[in-house]
Amino acid sequence: MLTLYQFGNSVCAQKVRITLAEKDLDWEPVEVNLFKSEQYNPEYLKLNPKGVVPTLVHDGKPVIESTLICEYLDDVFPDPKLTPDDPYERSQMRLWSKMVDEGLHEGTTEISFSAMFRERMKKLTPEQRELRFQNIGDPRRRARFTSTYNDGVESPFVLNAIAAFEKAFKTLEETLSDGRDWIFGDKYTLADINIMPYAARMTYLGLIDAWTADRPHVQAWWKRASALPSFKAGLSDLLSDEEMSEMAKHGPSILDRVRELRAEHVAQLTH
Ligand SMILES: N[C@@H](CCC(=O)N[C@@H](CS)C(=O)NCC(=O)O)C(=O)O
Numbered sequence: 001m002l003t004l005y006q007f008g009n010s011v012c013a014q015k016v017r018i019t020l021a022e023k024d025l026d027w028e029p030v031e032v033n034l035f036k037s038e039q040y041n042p043e044y045l046k047l048n049p050k051g052v053v054p055t056l057v058h059d060g061k062p063v064i065e066s067t068l069i070c071e072y073l074d075d076v077f078p079d080p081k082l083t084p085d086d087p088y089e090r091s092q093m094r095l096w097s098k099m100v101d102e103g104l105h106e107g108t109t110e111i112s113f114s115a116m117f118r119e120r121m122k123k124l125t126p127e128q129r130e131l132r133f134q135n136i137g138d139p140r141r142r143a144r145f146t147s148t149y150n151d152g153v154e155s156p157f158v159l160n161a162i163a164a165f166e167k168a169f170k171t172l173e174e175t176l177s178d179g180r181d182w183i184f185g186d187k188y189t190l191a192d193i194n195i196m197p198y199a200a201r202m203t204y205l206g207l208i209d210a211w212t213a214d215r216p217h218v219q220a221w222w223k224r225a226s227a228l229p230s231f232k233a234g235l236s237d238l239l240s241d242e243e244m245s246e247m248a249k250h251g252p253s254i255l256d257r258v259r260e261l262r263a264e265h266v267a268q269l270t271h
Pocket residue numbers: 010011012013034039051052053054064065066067101105132135
């Protein structure tokens with residue numbers, strides 16, 4: 001039995017759900033409402049001591065970290081295989097998940113907070129907000145949340161986010177420039193699935209053009225990715241009208257500033 005602890009529009013749960021859909025697996029959802037700080041419930045912290053979603057529980061055993069969950073699912077349910085057979089290619093695939101885990105994921109949180117979740121946070125009581133900021137035992141997360149809440153798009157963490165997206169989409173454009181459909185050739189792998197929720201979030205926020213307007217291979221990849229049945233089943237079909245309109249409403253408010261910051265960042269790049 002597979003149970004996924006998740007929260008609606010959470011990017012790292014989305015990549016797990018795309019993987020579950022690829023493998024046509026039955027699973028049970030358990031909602032952990034991050035805005036009610038349910039991630040800090042002692043029972044949940046026993047499963048995921050970091051106090052984040054997602055957590056997969058398989059036959060009573062918890063697996064945390066979305067990248068590791070996707071690899072675990074691929075090992076245990078190898079049909080269809082979503083990792084390259086060749087060990088060297090597998091190591092290269094993990095460079096993509098590292099890029100997500102070392103920048104793109106946090107970056108997406110900063111951009112989403114500064115544009116949208118900030119507005120939701122303003123509606124919480126000061127006590128509820130304080131609890132959300134606490135992020136048990138992780139001062140770095142608290143600093144990021146506080147900064148994007150207070151300063152929005154002017155937070156220095158948003159600049160890190162813009163740089164992380166620049167790096168990801170630049171690397172993707174270069175990789176696809178020989179005409180391949182997917183990162184490792186004819187068949188998509190967890191490397192592609194890992195990037196999809198982040199491209200989706202920027203699209204739904206109306207921000208993706210800031211990085212992809214001059215990247216035709218990324219645009220074509222995104223068209224293919226967002227048409228996959230597993231993308232629809234694991235991501236787009238599960239977003240409520242309310243979540244879609246929240247993103248469409250708030251994202252564009254930071255677009256001009258994101259473009260300016262990206263241009264300044266690109267002008268400083270030496271390679
Ligand atoms: N590296 C972790 C990141 C998990 C993470 O940051 N999850 C977010 C939602 S996408 C979360 O639960 N945040 C808790 C909070 O906002 O308080 C993973 O990939 O599973």
